[in-house]
Amino acid sequence: MLMGTGNLTELTEADTSGITAMLLGVCSELSIGNVLVVQVSPHTRRTIEEHDAARRIMFAARRDHALPKGYSGALASLHERAPYANTPEGVRTAAGEVRDPNYRIEVVEDGIHVYNRDRHLVHTDAFDFFPDLGVETDGGHAFYLGAELARAEIAFALGKRYAQDNPLDWGAAADKRTEDTTRLQEAGHTLKGKQRKDAELEEIVRGPDEAPVDRKADD
Known part of the structure; x- marks a missing residue:
């Protein structure tokens, strides 16, 4: 038996x-084993991936005589x-134990929390944080925080799981970034930029004709 799903998804x-x-x-x-999938309209751009996920979820639920819940998001x-x-209580407890200036970002039911050893801010709009972050002269850090807070605001608005330094999970609606879990995560763009600037500054200080300093040898 064949079912054509495009009449509903497309129209x-x-x-x-x-x-x-x-x-x-x-x-x-109904044990329908064949499906005709149509992916033409822009709003159905991921329907093939969605059909693939749905068939696996529904097959598993039917096999287990269970509801299609808890198999996949x-x-x-x-x-x-x-x-x-x-x-919110857990975030406040964690914020009270921080002893360094690095910002942590968490999203919980009462809003977006940004905290380090000096401050703990809570807002629902990413722009509301900027006046109190103290990054006016640090372009790289400001860019990083802006990108993370925009992601956090989207997560809060939609009710999605947010994890700092990680992309939001859109399920079958978008491709996931591949990651090699056997290796340490590479430094982010802002850290790479800082390292590059530090290297350039060191070259200016020591001059182009001097050999670079071997930090490990000094240790």
């Missing part, structure tokens, strides 16, 4: 992940079942 102006989940659930219950592109990794 309904709505995000397709939920529609696809329902249609593939019907396919699973691939179709929960906008909202997550557990969007917060911490609580």
